[in-house]
Amino acid sequence: MNKLFDITGRTVVMTGATGVLGSCISKYLASEGAIMIVMGRNREHGEALAKEITDAGGQALFLACDVLDRPSLEKCRDEILNRYGRIDVLINAAGGNMPGATIPTDKTFFDMSADDFKKVVDLNLHGTVVPTQVFAEDMAKRGNGVIVNFSSESALRPLTRVVGYTSAKAAVQQFTKYMAVEMATKFGEGIRVNAIAPGFFLTEQNRTLLTNPDGSLTARGNAIVAHTPFGRFGTPDELCGTIHYLISDASKFVSGTVAVVDGAFDCFCL
Ligand SMILES: NC(=O)c1ccc[n+]([C@@H]2O[C@H](COP(=O)([O-])OP(=O)(O)OC[C@H]3O[C@@H](n4cnc5c(N)ncnc54)[C@H](O)[C@@H]3O)[C@@H](O)[C@H]2O)c1
Numbered sequence: 001m002n003k004l005f006d007i008t009g010r011t012v013v014m015t016g017a018t019g020v021l022g023s024c025i026s027k028y029l030a031s032e033g034a035i036m037i038v039m040g041r042n043r044e045h046g047e048a049l050a051k052e053i054t055d056a057g058g059q060a061l062f063l064a065c066d067v068l069d070r071p072s073l074e075k076c077r078d079e080i081l082n083r084y085g086r087i088d089v090l091i092n093a094a095g096g097n098m099p100g101a102t103i104p105t106d107k108t109f110f111d112m113s114a115d116d117f118k119k120v121v122d123l124n125l126h127g128t129v130v131p132t133q134v135f136a137e138d139m140a141k142r143g144n145g146v147i148v149n150f151s152s153e154s155a156l157r158p159l160t161r162v163v164g165y166t167s168a169k170a171a172v173q174q175f176t177k178y179m180a181v182e183m184a185t186k187f188g189e190g191i192r193v194n195a196i197a198p199g200f201f202l203t204e205q206n207r208t209l210l211t212n213p214d215g216s217l218t219a220r221g222n223a224i225v226a227h228t229p230f231g232r233f234g235t236p237d238e239l240c241g242t243i244h245y246l247i248s249d250a251s252k253f254v255s256g257t258v259a260v261v262d263g264a265f266d267c268f269c270l
Pocket of ligand 1: 015093127
């Protein structure tokens with residue numbers, strides 16, 4: 001049997017696991033044999049997700065955490081280490097945009113709330129940095145582990161209106177590259193750090209920007225689809241294969257990269 005993509009028994013800690021993309025990816029990785037530690041703020045959603053995974057024959061544990069609350073993360077880490085003895089993979093998926101940091105079409109940057117800008121940077125950047133400090137220390141001690149951060153199309157091209165989100169995700173990409181070098185040079189090649197940059201997937205964070213209440217596309221939604229050579233948004237399951245590759249030995253010599261999954265949006269010019 002080909003072992004390159006074998007993730008059986010690997011402990012995968014995923015923040016933002018109860019979100020639209022996170023829950024799809026969690027279910028997929030569990031179906032491939034990973035032990036999923038699904039983390040999120042909403043206990044009801046998290047426990048339902050863990051139950052769905054275990055009912056389907058997989059292994060999962062829900063732990064409540066806020067990625068900006070270090071003590072809550074440390075409590076989760078201690079519980080994971082007590083229960084499983086190690087953390088093999090960290091997927092930093094918690095993140096998203098916020099309406100207050102989005103500039104309406106009839107306003108400019110000067111109308112934007114600096115506090116809301118800061119909140120988006122806190123969630124996406126610090127919400128990646130802090131869990132990495134808490135969960136990757138175990139990897140550093142063992143010289144083995146994989147981290148995947150969630151970037152975005154908006155880090156590759158600064159999309160109009162979402163200035164806070166764009167800035168934060170660009171920082172996540174640079175943090176990814178910094179950490180790839182930091183981990184390899186100080187703790188060995190067994191620790192790899194990469195990012196995934198999804199294009200456009202209809203989820204809670206962008207629903208009001210891309211669709212009207214009746215489900216039809218907004219002008220922005222139409223413009224995005226028109227600029228996507230595949231002519232559509234992505235579906236969450238279309239991220240699973242890339243994540244699987246990044247966390248498995250199939251990508252053993254890959255670190256510091258950003259995997260773009262966007263139906264060719266980024267390379268389309270005219
Ligand atoms: N949907 C897209 O088109 C798209 C595109 C590019 C990147 N992304 C990124 O993908 C990731 C997943 O987003 P999604 O689209 O599934 O959105 P989503 O809103 O469904 O999920 C985001 C998750 O993050 C969690 N979260 C938010 N703040 C948190 C906090 N302080 N502590 C812990 N958890 C917190 C939410 O509860 C939710 O479970 C995000 O990082 C997002 O920025 C999404």
